[in-house]
Amino acid sequence: MIDPPTESTETHPGEIGLVRWKDYVHTGAFTFESGEKIPGFTLRYETYGKLNPQKDNAILICHALSGDHHCAGIHNLNDKKQGWWNNMIGPGKPIDTNKYFIICSNCLGGCQGSTGPKSINPETGNPYNMDFPLVSIRDMVRSQYLLLREGLGVESIYAVIGGSMGGMQVLQWGIDYPDFVRKLIPMATTARQNAQAIAFNEVGRLAVMQDPEWQNGAYGDGKGPNVGLAVARMMAHITYLSDAGLEEKFGRDKVKPNEARSQFDAEFQVESYLRYQGQSFISRFDANSYLYLTKALDRFDLFGESGQLEDRVKAIRARTLVVAFKSDWLFPPAQNRAIVHALLRCGCEASYAELDLTLGHDSFLVNAPDLYQLVHNFLNA
């Protein structure tokens, strides 16, 4: 099923302005890496800019765990919240909508419009919940491929770009569709989850699954393990930042005295900030999706059985720029460098940049001219 690209409307010079999402509905069965099947799926996506007549200017953006398809522009004129990478994507910006046709879809297994655990299983009329198949990074990439090929008629991609879980997808894209993609920019990512990252995800999952409201995943609409999901999110959020970044932003600053009603209410600003992060997350994220997506992260392992990263990345034909951040302790520079080293050992064209931004893992999202220049130059080289 083919949807025309979403048209964007410039409301302010230099900004994408109004955008609308679309749904790609794949009506054939989809078999997961695990061997399990669903009878079809939907990917919600947005596009910005125009596909050129040669159909060779498409750029795919892959979002991180808690991200979605809305990576640039606004949804209505009163919308104060722009897409999550609006600073990076737009007319004249590093990922230039005047030049490129940009696509971003909510990932398979997600909960922002794409098919995931909370979607209705057409065979039962009920939500999949925990009957949803285990989704892998590879499954996410294949569903995106179907969107691009069958949904948008794109015959090749100029670049795939993304950070964190998005970066894993970028690598998987290069491996699974080597002739379809010309450039890759994985950022703040890893070729496999290490023990510490798995450990944090596991604690988050247990917080969700042990919340009595989880109900083995069969909580109803508007209900759910909100307490557990908020705890999981708050903990994860700490891992996306950095010691120095938190110290710079909050230090030991206190909330206003009248805001703390008891001695165990939020006393420090950082506590208040985290509570807000937890609460806002539960209003937009499905707890079962959180389980499935974190599991996809934990199972991601390009080293594979052989323990040789080269065995996987040698398939890559695209030019690759890996971007790491010194303050990222979730997927630290060494894990990013390992990708570049493996690519170089395989004779692939790969570059590495390590930026000294202080925000930690989430540095790929911040306003950083150094990062903009890297992305701009690599795309236009």
Next chain:
Amino acid sequence: MIDPPTESTETHPGEIGLVRWKDYVHTGAFTFESGEKIPGFTLRYETYGKLNPQKDNAILICHALSGDHHCAGIHNLNDKKQGWWNNMIGPGKPIDTNKYFIICSNCLGGCQGSTGPKSINPETGNPYNMDFPLVSIRDMVRSQYLLLREGLGVESIYAVIGGSMGGMQVLQWGIDYPDFVRKLIPMATTARQNAQAIAFNEVGRLAVMQDPEWQNGAYGDGKGPNVGLAVARMMAHITYLSDAGLEEKFGRDKVKPNEARSQFDAEFQVESYLRYQGQSFISRFDANSYLYLTKALDRFDLFGESGQLEDRVKAIRARTLVVAFKSDWLFPPAQNRAIVHALLRCGCEASYAELDLTLGHDSFLVNAPDLYQLVHNFLNA
């Protein structure tokens, strides 16, 4: 009330062997730093070795958040679990029971026999629960002072030694009782909790307080927010270790296939290990104590209003050896160095050692000859 020192019995050469705990019961009112009072308190403690006639060979050990008074020896001949610092304390060991009289007490606010939230308030006949006063590191130290002076008749301490929360107490000892203590060894500690450490504690507290079984702290005996407390402990436990240490110990090793009954059961060894840590913690720790003790950590701030660490540590007269661990990211070396620098700027006698152990924050607990030698030499210099 004076209890005679616990006698220890050597069952094996080189080991302390059987030890018994005792209770020091302070019958007078105790006023907390907050101004709140309790009518009296108990500290549970153990001692090893003998106080010499000059009464100048006492060493006080201060335990960390989840530790207790049982730091060496065994409680019965079938006891397979030795005290938490048995590798460090014993005949001929770095903290030598042939030479020193060693004391360790469960901290005020704790739950292993000392007065804390789950103790009975004699004025109501019910547990204090959340009516227990906010306890500070300073309150813990003052209650230890009363144990030593009034309970054990000790007139001075040769050394105070402890890691993490114990290290905070060590510093506070030097500041509050400068003429009572000759040597200090704070390890893996900080002069103030920074934003990241507060953030992790806050998420742990919320996991506890939002567990429906918490009941505003008034859960009954044998009940409680076990789910929340286990989540808090699992998360905290990750922060006590290190990326490299976890990778070395677990990597991506999987549990045996038949141990995982569903796709979200523990799949990786690190998950199984953390689940065990969480479960064993709830059997020995009180959830309200966890709230109070983490709050004491978060409020600890020797920089104070002035922002000048020197203003506090200039009171210290003891010779101080600060020990930090390169892989400790909870209280990283820089935070330990800051203590030494402030001491040196004040003209105090201070040394610093930074050990390259890989276990992270908990490195002070491991079998490490370098650490043993440091402690031994500093005590016997």
